[in-house]
Amino acid sequence: MAAHGSSVIREAVGLFQASGDMEAAIDDLQENGFDRASISLLDSAASGVRDGPAGTRPARELEDDPGAPRAAYVSSESIGAAKGALIGGMLAVNGAIAAGISVSAGAGLAVTIAVTAAAGVVAMLAGYALARQVEDRHERTLQSQLDRGGLLVWVRTRNSREEHRAMEVLIRNGARDVHVHDMTA
Numbered sequence: 654m655a656a657h658g659s660s661v662i663r664e665a666v667g668l669f670q671a672s673g674d675m676e677a678a679i680d681d682l683q684e685n686g687f688d689r690a691s692i693s694l695l696d697s698a699a700s701g702v703r704d705g706p707a708g709t710r711p712a713r714e715l716e717d718d719p720g721a722p723r724a725a726y727v728s729s730e731s732i733g734a735a736k737g738a739l740i741g742g743m744l745a746v747n748g749a750i751a752a753g754i755s756v757s758a759g760a761g762l763a764v765t766i767a768v769t770a771a772a773g774v775v776a777m778l779a780g781y782a783l784a785r786q787v788e789d790r791h792e793r794t795l796q797s798q799l800d801r802g803g804l805l806v807w808v809r810t811r812n813s814r815e816e817h818r819a820m821e822v823l824i825r826n827g828a829r830d831v832h833v834h835d836m837t838a
Contacts, residue, residue, distance in 0.1 A: 661837060662837070663816060665833050666807050666832060667805075668712055668806075668828060668830045669826075670804075678823055682808060682819065685818055689725070692806065693726070693809075694805060695715060695798055695804070696723055712804075721805075
């Protein structure tokens with residue numbers, strides 16, 4: 654029974670063995686009326702995950718743990734957009750600064766163009782390096798969770814119809830150990 658002043662939240666949970674299956678399930682959940690805010694993943698960067706004898710707790714131990722750290726889903730498309738923004742932003746800012754310095758120093762048009770182009774190349778390489786770090790971190794996080802037994806996806810539901818629909822979507826996309834549990838808010 655829930656404590657006074659708290660409410661019970663029901664959520665479906667599934668364990669995935671491949672990130673592609675997990676992403677397909679999340680896309681499918683959204684296509685089936687689940688808001689992105691009702692979907693969460695394990696946040697392995699948060700505290701509480703690294704406390705087993707091997708340095709991490711297995712995913713199955715975290716499925717029904719209300720204290721398991723959660724994170725919002727970040728799609729591959731969002732990571733790609735972030736990478737593009739990093740590269741493009743650094744290119745634009747660095748190019749503008751280089752052009753401004755060249756013009757204020759009295760450099761001619763050819764020198765200004767050359768300096769701006771060189772600064773743009775440097776910025777593009779730096780932006781690519783930062784973007785690669787973002788992608789590598791995401792891949793390491795996924796691999797860390799797979800090494801612990803799988804990728805957890807939780808879906809908050811409001812009624813039994815949503816529970817069944819969420820479970821069907823998770824199963825259809827390859828989730829294992831799919832079930833619904835209660836959590837106290």
